[in-house]
Amino acid sequence: MENSGAQVAQEIQWIKRAQQGDPEAFGPLVQKHQQRVFSLVYHLVRRRDEVEDLAQEIFIKAFRAVRSYNFQSSFATWLSRIATNHCYDYLRHERASRVSFYWQMGENSQQELEANAESQPEQVLDHEEQTVLKDLVDKLLARAPEDDRKILALKELQDYSVEEIAETLKLKPTTVKVRLHRARKRMLEDLRHWREENKGHAL
Amino acid sequence: MRCDDIRDRLDVLWDGQPPAEVLEHVRQCSSCLQYQRDLRLVRAGFQLWKREPPVEPSLGFAERLVRQLSELSKTPSVSDFFERVGRRFVYATLVLTLLALLALTLPSTGPVRGLGVADLPISAQEASLAYSDPIGETGVQEPPDVAPVEAPAPAVSNEVK
Numbered sequence: 001m002e003n004s005g006a007q008v009a010q011e012i013q014w015i016k017r018a019q020q021g022d023p024e025a026f027g028p029l030v031q032k033h034q035q036r037v038f039s040l041v042y043h044l045v046r047r048r049d050e051v052e053d054l055a056q057e058i059f060i061k062a063f064r065a066v067r068s069y070n071f072q073s074s075f076a077t078w079l080s081r082i083a084t085n086h087c088y089d090y091l092r093h094e095r096a097s098r099v100s101f102y103w104q105m106g107e108n109s110q111q112e113l114e115a116n117a118e119s120q121p122e123q124v125l126d127h128e129e130q131t132v133l134k135d136l137v138d139k140l141l142a143r144a145p146e147d148d149r150k151i152l153a154l155k156e157l158q159d160y161s162v163e164e165i166a167e168t169l170k171l172k173p174t175t176v177k178v179r180l181h182r183a184r185k186r187m188l189e190d191l192r193h194w195r196e197e198n199k200g201h202a203l
Numbered sequence: 204m205r206c207d208d209i210r211d212r213l214d215v216l217w218d219g220q221p222p223a224e225v226l227e228h229v230r231q232c233s234s235c236l237q238y239q240r241d242l243r244l245v246r247a248g249f250q251l252w253k254r255e256p257p258v259e260p261s262l263g264f265a266e267r268l269v270r271q272l273s274e275l276s277k278t279p280s281v282s283d284f285f286e287r288v289g290r291r292f293v294y295a296t297l298v299l300t301l302l303a304l305l306a307l308t309l310p311s312t313g314p315v316r317g318l319g320v321a322d323l324p325i326s327a328q329e330a331s332l333a334y335s336d337p338i339g340e341t342g343v344q345e346p347p348d349v350a351p352v353e354a355p356a357p358a359v360s361n362e363v364k
Contacts, residue, residue: 021276023269023272023273023275023276024269024273026268026269026272027265027266027268027269030264030265030268030269031265034260034264034265035257035259035260038257038258038259038260039257039258041258042255042257042258043252043253046252048258051258052258052260052261052264055260055264056264056268056271059268060268060271060272060275063272113244114240114241114243114244117243117244117246117247117248118240118243118247121247121248121250121251122250122251122254125247125251130251133244133247133248133251134248134251134252134255136244136245136248137245137248137249137251137252138252140245140248152249156217156246156249156252156253157249157252157253159253181211181214184214184217184242185210185211185214187245188210188238188241188242188245191241191244191245192237192238192241195241
């Protein structure tokens, strides 16, 4: 506990020095938070090859904005907020694809996949099926409205608690719960519509 | 119960098990059954993503970043320039607005401004002119209310010639 207190005090020192424009003091902050930022970026954009470039841009942005950090929330939450906004600025220019591997499967294979997905997917599904399923979720997220995408990625991929999402997105926890419920429902409704559109295309 | 309500209550499937009456409806309703299957399918997709091995920063990521930040902080960025100029512009606008508000709210006379033009004493002759032809169209002068200044009357002599 004492150690944790000392770590917090040390982090505050680094932040204060970074606020005075000292890039050397920002280094330990990068070291401490890089794993969390990399994981968040990967779950938000889901492109391995883009993660490091985006993380670099996020840390540069954070260094330039560090003077505006007022210690009201934790530094990790503040950084997550910058990362989330930056990734969605990047994703805003991406057009949602209308093609998913899932629709190229035969109807029997789709039903088999659905049945297998009900139990432990990583144990029951083979590599190809896992790729199809991940691609389906990736495309569904890309088709979802921006607010839904953020909240679903933070909850279902990054495993943030409702409180953490509320802090990151500057919302009330009750609002997060309502939006999460609606986002999940909208995504499933979208899948139903998408299924109707692709009914004739299944092999 | 309506299908829409059932789907709302199926939401707990993301984290747990829905109540028995919901599952009973799902068993009898093909549309809700498909909804439940889709939910499990999507949830499984999310779980697969979550279990993906994390992307690790390449060796020396933080050190390279600090070097880059050091170079960047040597040259002031365009955004810093605009921030400085922008701040000055905001201050100047505030001062000008304050001055304009003061000018509008202060009385036109008083100890701050001194006497107004309307308060200056005018002569009787100026008053008569203003009364007779306030806009200066006719040039006709009517007798003023103000008693004219009479020329001194010639002295009357009672002397018997």
